[in-house]
Amino acid sequence: MPVVEVVLPVPPAAAFAYLxxxxNRPAWQSSLRAVAEVVVPDGDPTAVGVTWTDVTAVPGVRPRLRTVVSEPGRRWAEVGELAGFSATLDLAFGPEPRGTRVVATFTVAGWGVGALLGRLAVVAVRSDLRRAxxxxRTAGHE
Structure with missing residues (x-):
């Protein structure tokens, strides 16, 4: 299971709320062009049960995702599915003298190439979190 750790220059509550x-994802996730069909059942876009569709840079690739864990300022996780593939992303947030340490754990499974896709995703996830x-930082999130 690939793991990426980054330190973000904002407090845990701000990092959690944004990520x-x-x-917010199209601004920081390189593979996305937009999110569509966002459903926020209880008015909190970070809550368990929120669903959305990623509109990716690859035409026709539009996985459906849902939030499955939401512990504000501490942990957040999603599950996504598309045509025989599934993916999970789990973000753990912790205080750090310079801001927030985010530990991202993720898996990609399906059709025998999930492990390869997971390894390739390490670079993208690290880069995307740094971009976020x-x-x-530049928007002054506190």
Whole structure:
């Protein structure tokens, strides 16, 4: 199971609020062009049960995702599925003298190539989280 750790220059509550809201993802996730069909059942876009569709850079690839864990400022996780593939992303947040340590654990499974895709995703996830940190820093998230 691939793991990525990054330090973001904002407090855990701010990092959680930004990263767990799927509407922010196109700004920091390199593979996305947009999110669509966002359903927020209880008015909190970071809560368990929120669903959305990723509109990826690859035409026709539109996985459906849902939040399965939401512990504000501590942990957030999603599950996504598309045509025989499934993926999970789990983010753990912890205080760090310079901001927040985010530990991202993820899996990709399906059709025998899940392990390869997971290894390839390490670089993208690290880069995407760093981009999110820079966006939060420049926007003054506190």
């Amino acid at each position: 767990a809201d799927p509407r 940190g820079e966006l939060m």
